[in-house]
Amino acid sequence: VNRQGREEGMIDKKKILVCGACGFIGRNIAERLIQQDNFEVYGTYLNSRPWTHPGIKWTRADLTNKDEARQTISGMDIIIQAAATTSGAKDIVTRPYYHVTDNVVMNAYIFRAAHEYEISRIVFFSCTNMYQSSDRPLKETDFNANEEMYPNYFGGAWTKVYNEKMCEFYSRIGTAKYTVIRHSNIYGPYDKFDLEKSHVFGATVAKVMTAKDGARIVVWGKGDEERDLLYQSDLVDVVMLALDKQDAKFQLYNAGCGASISVASLVKKIISLSGKNLQIEHDLSKPSIKTKLCLDTAKAKRLLGWSPKISLDEGIKRTLDWYKDNVGLKAKVC
Numbered sequence: 001v002n003r004q005g006r007e008e009g010m011i012d013k014k015k016i017l018v019c020g021a022c023g024f025i026g027r028n029i030a031e032r033l034i035q036q037d038n039f040e041v042y043g044t045y046l047n048s049r050p051w052t053h054p055g056i057k058w059t060r061a062d063l064t065n066k067d068e069a070r071q072t073i074s075g076m077d078i079i080i081q082a083a084a085t086t087s088g089a090k091d092i093v094t095r096p097y098y099h100v101t102d103n104v105v106m107n108a109y110i111f112r113a114a115h116e117y118e119i120s121r122i123v124f125f126s127c128t129n130m131y132q133s134s135d136r137p138l139k140e141t142d143f144n145a146n147e148e149m150y151p152n153y154f155g156g157a158w159t160k161v162y163n164e165k166m167c168e169f170y171s172r173i174g175t176a177k178y179t180v181i182r183h184s185n186i187y188g189p190y191d192k193f194d195l196e197k198s199h200v201f202g203a204t205v206a207k208v209m210t211a212k213d214g215a216r217i218v219v220w221g222k223g224d225e226e227r228d229l230l231y232q233s234d235l236v237d238v239v240m241l242a243l244d245k246q247d248a249k250f251q252l253y254n255a256g257c258g259a260s261i262s263v264a265s266l267v268k269k270i271i272s273l274s275g276k277n278l279q280i281e282h283d284l285s286k287p288s289i290k291t292k293l294c295l296d297t298a299k300a301k302r303l304l305g306w307s308p309k310i311s312l313d314e315g316i317k318r319t320l321d322w323y324k325d326n327v328g329l330k331a332k333v334c
Helices: 003-012 022-035 066-073 089-094 101-116 151-173 200-209 231-247 265-274 298-302 312-326
Strands: 013-020 040-045 056-060 076-080 119-126 177-183 185-187 215-219 230-232 250-255 281-282
Touching: 013 022, 013 066, 022 040, 022 076, 022 231, 040 101, 066 101, 076 101, 076 230, 089 151, 101 151, 101 281, 119 151, 119 231, 151 177, 151 250, 177 231, 177 265, 185 200, 185 231, 215 265, 230 312, 231 250, 231 298, 250 298, 265 281, 265 312
Parallel strands: 013 040, 013 076, 040 056, 076 119, 119 177, 177 250, 185 230, 215 281
Antiparallel strands: none
């Protein structure tokens, strides 16, 4: 390729903004995008220190501030909205309002700015907490707004539904294409491995990897609730395929592995694959969310050609290896 060709290639690159590029999902997406030749990658951060790579340009922005959101989005072609206020089961149970206000305000400003600046593509990450507990895989159309949601999910779930509808609203009045992804529990590198703020997978990995052989690790509740777990690279694949293949102005996809595993079984599996000899103790006084859920992802397979590639065992092994290399030296073994 001659110099002129390279310069022309740079001109043709799309400016893609990853909101929350220091977060778990945002970082994994940003790292994939950097490997592509057709994107000029930008990322936002707020409280976390941005990671260093020549392939990403950083902007510090409080996206709950209208002016900062507008300034950050101006000039972009594509927005990947991975910024959110998130935490684990403890906050969901004891502070259910925590996931509501900031996330509503943030997305309202982002979607409005995207509309006013005529951004061509927006990807928004929803989740599955609006679904009822079920013994069968649930499709996108199985959500029924007239059914009562699980009480501890009520605020956060309706916030997600509202934001999904805002994506659909703006897709109807503007020129942009919106992709909404209802993903199951995502796990893998860059997850939160924190006992207070993590979801069940990250918290369990932290407990197992910081425990000495022969020690006991505590599981909150009986562990009979069941979760659908999806490795991070499979979620990133959905994003890349949607950017490439989606024709509709608005599309909503489930993204999960299509099967559920109980928390008790997951803990045993992580212990086994870690190679440690640990005992399990159940603390029935701690909060747990007693639901069962897995996703039917036939729509994503039909429209995008997507299906998950990483098995749970393989995903756990990759995560444990990553943890040893990137977190293990900093974690306290007790």
